[in-house]
Amino acid sequence: MNVRFTCLLIWTMLTNAALPGFAGEPPQEYFNWRELPVLPAPGGVGGAFAGVSNGALIVAGGTSFAAGEAPWTGATKNWYDKIYVLEQPGGAWKEAGRLPRPLGYGVSATWRDAVVCIGGNGPSEHYADAFLLRYVDGKMQTEALPPMPAPNANAAGALIGDVIYIAGGQETPSAASANVFWSLDLSQPADKRSWTTLPSWPGPPRTQCVAGTINGEFYLFSGANIRSTGKDLLKDAYKYTPGSGWTKLSDLPQPTIAAPSPAFATGQSHLLVFGGDDGTNAARNNELKDAHPGFSPQIWAYNIITDTWSVTGKFPVTRAGDPAADPDSSSWAPVTTPAVVWNGSLVLPSGEARPAVRTPKVWMATPDRPTGAFRLMDWMVVGLYFLLVIGISVYVSRKMGSTTNDFFLGGGKIPWWAAGLSIFGSKLSALTFIAIPAKAFATDWVYLLNNLLIVAVAPIVVYFYLPYFRKLKLTSVYEYLEIRFSPAVKILGSLTFVLFQVSRLGIVIYLPALVLSAVTGIDIIVCIVATALITTAYSVSGGIEAVIWTEVMQVAVLLGGAFLSLVFIVNSLDGGVTQLVTEATEHGKFRLAILSWDAAEPVLWVVFIGGFLTQLVTYSSDQVVVQRYLTTSTEKEARQSIYTNAVLVIPASLIFFSVGTALWVFFRHHPTELNPHGNTDDVFPWFISQELPAGLSGLVIAGLFAATMSTISSSMNSIATVITTDFYQKFIPASTDRQRFVFARRATLVLGVIGCAIAIYLVSLHNTSIWDQYLKIIGLFGGCLAGMFLAGIFFPRINAFGAITGFVVSAVCLYFVQSATRINFFLYPAIAVLICVVTGYLASFLPWGDKAKTV
Structure with a gap:
């Protein structure tokens, strides 16, 4: 049988010499995309706050231009304070309240049963305000948080556990990009909460960047460095490890300005950045106007283990009708919108489809893992x-x-x-x-x-x-x-x-x-x-x-x-x-x-x-x-x-x-x-x-x-x-x-x-x-069991009562070691054996124990 198996294996390898070296190109689409009900805000909004509260999707505030208007026509943005709620993916949006003021371009995140809203700006100024939105029994509740150390808009932020981190942004509408890095522990009692100023990343200041978190670490990608003399589109990336500081990472292949943030953490080692402005047409907005082709549809995947970037799919962009007369007939990769995780799926609510053009469409992307391709030859080998x-x-x-x-x-x-x-x-x-x-x-x-x-x-x-x-x-x-x-x-x-x-x-x-x-x-x-x-x-x-x-x-x-x-x-x-x-x-x-x-x-x-x-x-x-x-x-x-x-x-x-x-x-x-x-x-x-x-x-x-x-x-x-x-x-x-x-x-x-x-x-x-x-x-009992064998062979003084006592005490102690200490699991057997033997030896001296036996 072994000879026949070996012959078949050799034949398999030889016949595959003429086959492609790889099993085939892996699938490039890892998401099932679907459209949710369109946002009731006319034409959609950009720069909104969004998150999930008590199972409902919340979208609040944001900006838009009136139909047919744009910066190149001399128009100005309209600012909103309405809060919209979608309780189920197949339900209908409803208006559930208003923000403290018309507001947009702040940082938002989902924390426990609330949406965290931080900073942002209105028609004429930037704000330091921070607050929580909760959707309870069909009504919206607002809870104030400590204001940031300074006003800030167009920043990026993300949560690590109960701590939210804020990076970059601008202090005023005309200010240069900032290199601020702040954190706020939301788990503290309301009267104990305060912002902490942390060391900034070892790179240029930035705004409209993308944040992300995975495995307890904070990531900062791309952004624009706005200076008095111009604007630099950045491709650099950094990682912040609490307690250790910043690490420079591999650059992105292209800028991802104003991409949905935070990056979508998937699997155990990937952060995905959806689209963004890659700068291809950044200097031609006023020239292209309604002919602008939209922003990058690429989905960029960063692997934290290999420190590499790759394209892992595309946003489902479609072109239909006249984009100028009927912009909602097409689908565009949005920017200036939060990325929200809702029931395990990624939601991109509304956002900017093209310069000065919003979209009311709300997209949901559900992760989809393709199966492997098992072929006839594989089945033959497994069958053998x-x-x-x-x-x-x-x-x-x-x-x-x-x-x-x-x-x-x-x-x-x-x-x-x-x-x-x-x-x-x-x-x-x-x-x-x-x-x-x-x-x-x-x-x-x-x-x-x-x-x-x-x-x-x-x-x-x-x-x-x-x-x-x-x-x-x-x-x-x-x-x-x-x-x-x-x-x-x-x-x-x-x-x-x-x-x-x-x-x-x-x-x-x-x-x-x-x-x-x-x-x-x-x-x-x-x-x-x-x-x-x-x-x-x-x-x-x-x-x-x-x-x-x-x-x-x-x-x-x-x-x-x-x-x-x-x-x-x-x-x-x-x-x-x-x-x-x-x-x-x-x-x-x-x-x-x-x-x-x-x-x-x-x-x-x-x-x-x-x-x-x-x-x-x-x-x-x-x-x-x-x-x-x-x-x-x-x-x-x-x-x-x-x-x-x-x-x-x-x-x-x-x-x-x-x-x-x-x-x-x-x-x-x-x-x-x-x-x-x-x-x-x-x-x-x-x-x-x-x-x-x-x-x-x-x-x-x-x-x-x-x-x-x-x-x-x-x-x-x-x-x-x-x-x-x-x-x-x-x-x-x-x-x-x-x-x-x-x-x-x-x-x-x-x-x-x-x-x-x-x-x-x-x-x-x-x-x-x-x-x-x-x-x-x-x-827990594996090491304790070995302790009884070791006690029996090497310690003749230990009796049955001592062996049982040592087993029980070591199991209890090891349970508390696991629960209450940071001791590495490698030491668990050593702790169990040591406690079992020592306790067993001492317990064997008690008068009610049997005499020890030898073998």
């Missing part, structure tokens, strides 16, 4: 993978005996190298397959040390833990806790493992199914059911032996797919490996350690201690791992299996981290091909679906299936082992081995159904926040 899985399970099931020893431990006849590959495969989940490249893409190689520390942990497991587990002839690792302490300690350990693994089972099925659905275009429910069904089938029929041998094949598939992806990415770069290494090095993408003493950050000592304890937790107390090195025939082979896994982690980690860094270099040079709506964790699957050639894409997706199924099968078999050994056999001691074997198979089947059901339930939730919190609490 599933045939291999089924073939292995059928072969193993035919020769498997009907005993629990065969079902749980493979009869103790698994070769050391297969057990080692299985250990590796069981810990490399689909989440890891996706997350490691994403982490390296977004940051650097600081987390690599965490993976490599298994090399340091392996000898400790081999010389201190393994002899105990082999000598006692364990099936469930938690049997050791009963032998060393008491039945109650074993039940506590077993129950903790089962609860965590069952909860994790649904997540492990659900999250990769999201990716597979996006890449292949298959309905997510079908992905969940198919993955769970096939994995459950071979886990039930072949037991641990089928699990291990499929994992051996799966490791080859997933590592092969990742390595070939790396080769493809490198070959797609003009400079190949040299370009990859040079650019990544220049930008610090290969950084291996952060030298600091800050326990809240993944600094060197934190990653070392936390990584060491994390690996010790996994390889000393996790049934999924321990069960595999109990399937070999001798202790020597068990040692070899542990070392095989440890050695394999090194090249595997290097491959996955290299893939992430290579993706960073690739998308730095091809920013247009990166999905603006994607999360950081989507970067590798997106590349797979959009860039890899047919066949290779299928192989990598087969690797994703392999990682998913390996984790699922490992969890199901290990849970069934623990349930049967530690609970069924305990509470039904008269049961025969045959009855336990049948029960284990049925338990595996039920676990598959439960995992599938949980995953489908998560689909109905449309998010995983509830489960994330649940797993966060259950996950």
Whole structure:
């Protein structure tokens, strides 16, 4: 089977030599556009305030010229104070009140249940006023805020949490552009609110610029620098990090003067700027008049990870009728209008369509993520993978005996190298397959040390833990806790493992199914059911032996797919490996350690201690791992299996981290091909679906299936082992081995159904926040569980009462550490183990505890 698979893979790669290097140009439209009811203000307004209050869209104030009038005819602007409300996208606008005065060209933003309105100007002067608008029970309420340090209009602003930042603008109608940068914390009580003057950006003053926020940082793009001697159109960009200051970013490809602000934050790493005046006709307004072609329709995407700009679509501009006589018959890319997020969609209410011409149209853009294009060759490769899985399970099931020893431990006849590959495969989940490249893409190689520390942990497991587990002839690792302490300690350990693994089972099925659905275009429910069904089938029929041998094949598939992806990415770069290494090095993408003493950050000592304890937790107390090195025939082979896994982690980690860094270099040079709506964790699957050639894409997706199924099968078999050994056999001691074997198979089947059901339930939730919190609490006990094993092996004085007390106290303490401190999560296992052992040791001196037992 391996020979045939290899031949097909080679044939796939050869046949693709004549195919295009990429899967095809990615879609250029990432939004579904629709028109909302037109604003009832005659002809529309420019420079209005807008936001959302209690679910309703608010548009207030602004300016316009009378029909047929313009600055070149000597006309002046009309200023408005009316407030319009649209309660539902399909509803009707209604007038709901008035502003304190006719006003426009200020900064507005949505904060909690209110619209923040700051600054702006009227017919003759600029204002420093600031206030909140709230729409409550069909009426508009106004709440005053502290005035700005100086009058200001045509500025840009955006919120980071409860703090609004204001940048640039003009103090008076005739003033030069300002370089002011202020902030106001809206969460403070009304009498405590005050403006803070912050250091300005390291560039020229500006007005009509675009602000934006993402990941707790403030961004400032483009603008115009108005001086007494002229006007400069700017393309520069800056980032402000609270507490750290300003950073210069890559320039925009063209100016985006007066574009809708703030920029639309989408996905986890993109800010989108919609159109704006690029300056092409800036000096010809009076000459072109009604023949002006309008402003730029380009949608510019800035990626905060690669520091690059790209065009990610266009505003749906249409030309119809006579623009001068009937301007509303066409659609134009608006400027001087706020960008409002309403129910997850972007709204551009009214605005300036052309110089001196407003539009009453209100546009809504809903983010739309296209699916990947899976082709026939990809399906052939994935189909072959599933045939291999089924073939292995059928072969193993035919020769498997009907005993629990065969079902749980493979009869103790698994070769050391297969057990080692299985250990590796069981810990490399689909989440890891996706997350490691994403982490390296977004940051650097600081987390690599965490993976490599298994090399340091392996000898400790081999010389201190393994002899105990082999000598006692364990099936469930938690049997050791009963032998060393008491039945109650074993039940506590077993129950903790089962609860965590069952909860994790649904997540492990659900999250990769999201990716597979996006890449292949298959309905997510079908992905969940198919993955769970096939994995459950071979886990039930072949037991641990089928699990291990499929994992051996799966490791080859997933590592092969990742390595070939790396080769493809490198070959797609003009400079190949040299370009990859040079650019990544220049930008610090290969950084291996952060030298600091800050326990809240993944600094060197934190990653070392936390990584060491994390690996010790996994390889000393996790049934999924321990069960595999109990399937070999001798202790020597068990040692070899542990070392095989440890050695394999090194090249595997290097491959996955290299893939992430290579993706960073690739998308730095091809920013247009990166999905603006994607999360950081989507970067590798997106590349797979959009860039890899047919066949290779299928192989990598087969690797994703392999990682998913390996984790699922490992969890199901290990849970069934623990349930049967530690609970069924305990509470039904008269049961025969045959009855336990049948029960284990049925338990595996039920676990598959439960995992599938949980995953489908998560689909109905449309998010995983509830489960994330649940797993966060259950996950507290992993380090505590390892602490009991460490206490049992290295501290003979600790008794059963001390072990239970240490477990409970460490779990409670760790919960408060997570909730109330900034300590990095890498240190959680170390904290849990330390508290468990120290508390257990001290509690063992109490008079009501049992005497400690030795093994």
